[in-house]
Amino acid sequence: MLWAECGIQSLLLIERLTLVCFVFQGVTEVLCEACEQLGWKEPTKIQKEALPVGLEGRDIIGLAETGSGKTGAFAIPILQALLENPQRLFALVLTPTRELAFQISEQFEALGSSIGVKSAVIVGGIDMMSQSLALAKKPHIVIATPGRLIDHLENTKGFNLRAIKYLVMDEADRILNMDFETEVDKILKVIPRDRKTYLFSATMTKKVQKLQRVALKDPVKCAVSTKYQTVEKLQQYYVFIPSKFKDCYLVYILNELAGNSFIIFCSTCNNTQRTALLLRNLGFTAIPLHGQMNQHKRLGALNKFKAKNRSILLATDVASRGLDIPHVDVVINFDIPTHSKDYIHRVGRTARAGRSGKSVTFVTQYDVELFQRIEHLIGKKLPAFQTEEDEVMVLAERVTEAQRFARMQLRELGDKRKRPHEEVEDDSEQSLGIRNKVSGGRMRRKGR
Numbered sequence: 054m055l056w057a058e059c060g061i062q063s064l065l066l067i068e069r070l071t072l073v074c075f076v077f078q079g080v081t082e083v084l085c086e087a088c089e090q091l092g093w094k095e096p097t098k099i100q101k102e103a104l105p106v107g108l109e110g111r112d113i114i115g116l117a118e119t120g121s122g123k124t125g126a127f128a129i130p131i132l133q134a135l136l137e138n139p140q141r142l143f144a145l146v147l148t149p150t151r152e153l154a155f156q157i158s159e160q161f162e163a164l165g166s167s168i169g170v171k172s173a174v175i176v177g178g179i180d181m182m183s184q185s186l187a188l189a190k191k192p193h194i195v196i197a198t199p200g201r202l203i204d205h206l207e208n209t210k211g212f213n214l215r216a217i218k219y220l221v222m223d224e225a226d227r228i229l230n231m232d233f234e235t236e237v238d239k240i241l242k243v244i245p246r247d248r249k250t251y252l253f254s255a256t257m258t259k260k261v262q263k264l265q266r267v268a269l270k271d272p273v274k275c276a277v278s279t280k281y282q283t284v285e286k287l288q289q290y291y292v293f294i295p296s297k298f299k300d301c302y303l304v305y306i307l308n309e310l311a312g313n314s315f316i317i318f319c320s321t322c323n324n325t326q327r328t329a330l331l332l333r334n335l336g337f338t339a340i341p342l343h344g345q346m347n348q349h350k351r352l353g354a355l356n357k358f359k360a361k362n363r364s365i366l367l368a369t370d371v372a373s374r375g376l377d378i379p380h381v382d383v384v385i386n387f388d389i390p391t392h393s394k395d396y397i398h399r400v401g402r403t404a405r406a407g408r409s410g411k412s413v414t415f416v417t418q419y420d421v422e423l424f425q426r427i428e429h430l431i432g433k434k435l436p437a438f439q440t441e442e443d444e445v446m447v448l449a450e451r452v453t454e455a456q457r458f459a460r461m462q463l464r465e466l467g468d469k470r471k472r473p474h475e476e477v478e479d480d481s482e483q484s485l486g487i488r489n490k491v492s493g494g495r496m497r498r499k500g501r
């Protein structure tokens with residue numbers, strides 16, 4: 054009831070001047086009810102910090118750990134402002150990845166369901182025409198990846214963002230990174246300077262120049278953590294292993310932690326696909342998600358994993374930021390991230406919203422320096438994940454066989470891609486059958 058009582062409580066408690074009475078002040082009843090319906094009993098720390106500032110109409114730089122409810126922290130003040138001054142094309146939210154855009158849209162629609170909020174997702178890999186139609190209906194909130202938004206701003210007749218009141222950059226440090234520089238500059242030129250701006254992330258750029266580009270007006274920094282923190286309930290480990298035995302160790306760890314749900318990060322699309330095939334050949338229910346898959350397959354893969362039809366999601370950094378899948382128990386960095394900040398986001402796919410989780414980072418003879426940088430960034434030394442070398446090596450023969458099949462399957466996929474008229478099965482679900490050829494299927498150690 055705390056959300057709903059916020060206004061009333063603040064009046065009753067005003068004498069005591071508790072922090073609580075002020076932070077709850079101001080969120081309207083209908084939005085409080087929406088929060089309650091989502092099972093949110095009280096605001097999270099970042100929401101307590103950011104909501105009053107947002108409701109006051111100030112710009113925000115919001116910095117808080119992964120899974121701490123930053124989406125709600127920026128969505129609630131926007132929805133409340135929208136309620137007070139209803140207007141179409143009211144807010145623009147920029148995100149670095151397509152899947153995250155869909156997720157943010159779902160959150161806006163869930164929080165705004167009783168007030169009839171309409172949002173449109175404008176991302177690459179999807180037919181422009183259907184998006185143009187969605188934009189023609191003038192949604193309240195546009196959630197977009199920068200490149201596709203530019204396409205529409207330049208080519209879709211009648212669409213502009215000249216009246217928007219709010220700009221949000223979720224994963225702001227990523228959006229303000231060089232990769233998106235041209236697009237973001239173009240977008241900033243065609244939206245009003247007189248607007249509210251929110252930047253949110255679990256890691257923020259310290260470069261003032263980058264922030265100045267966004268033309269924040271006297272922003273309030275709402276920072277729940279002072280340094281780059283990983284979540285308290287996350288148990289983080291590393292394994293130091295020879296590069297050539299990575300696959301064996303992966304299979305060993307998946308067997309050790311059997312029954313859990315995993316996200317495994319790889320550095321390239323090719324290795325993501327290869328590792329998914331390898332694991333499938335050994336009988337694991339694994340599915341890949343990477344940038345070389347078409348958008349339909351990407352969303353399909355994510356949905357299968359979300360629905361628990363697959364227990365292992367193999368992904369590139371396309372899945373490292375923002376995705377909220379509560380049932381993820383373990384994150385494995387099969388390839389170590391080259392940018393240390395990505396580590397924080399990757400491991401943040403587990404242990405969200407107060408839950409616990411595990412992460413294991415593979416460190417080979419080539420990765421020592423990168424690993425030390427990660428430990429330096431998060432300010433702690435990680436313990437080693439205990440492994441039994443003899444037991445790992447028992448797996449070698451079958452893993453080698455599965456690797457051989459995976460290479461063949463990859464070659465077949467490559468050939469199909471060269472013949473574009475044929476439908477390419479990006480996730481190669483049909484190759485499941487091959488596991489019968491790899492003796493034993495899913496591997497368990499003897500005596501288990």
Ligand SMILES: Nc1ncnc2c1ncn2[C@@H]1O[C@H](COP(=O)(O)OP(=O)(O)OP(=O)(O)O)[C@@H](O)[C@H]1O
Binds near residue numbers: 117374377405406
């Ligand atoms: N007040 C609340 N009470 C309980 N759960 C909440 C509350 N606010 C948000 N959540 C839930 O917490 C989870 C994480 O929220 P969210 O995705 O916004 O985190 P985040 O801080 O943006 O993380 P990331 O840095 O990974 O993007 C979601 O499942 C969301 O529904």
Ligand SMILES: [Mg+2]
Binds near residue numbers: 123124223375
């Ligand atoms: Mg987020």
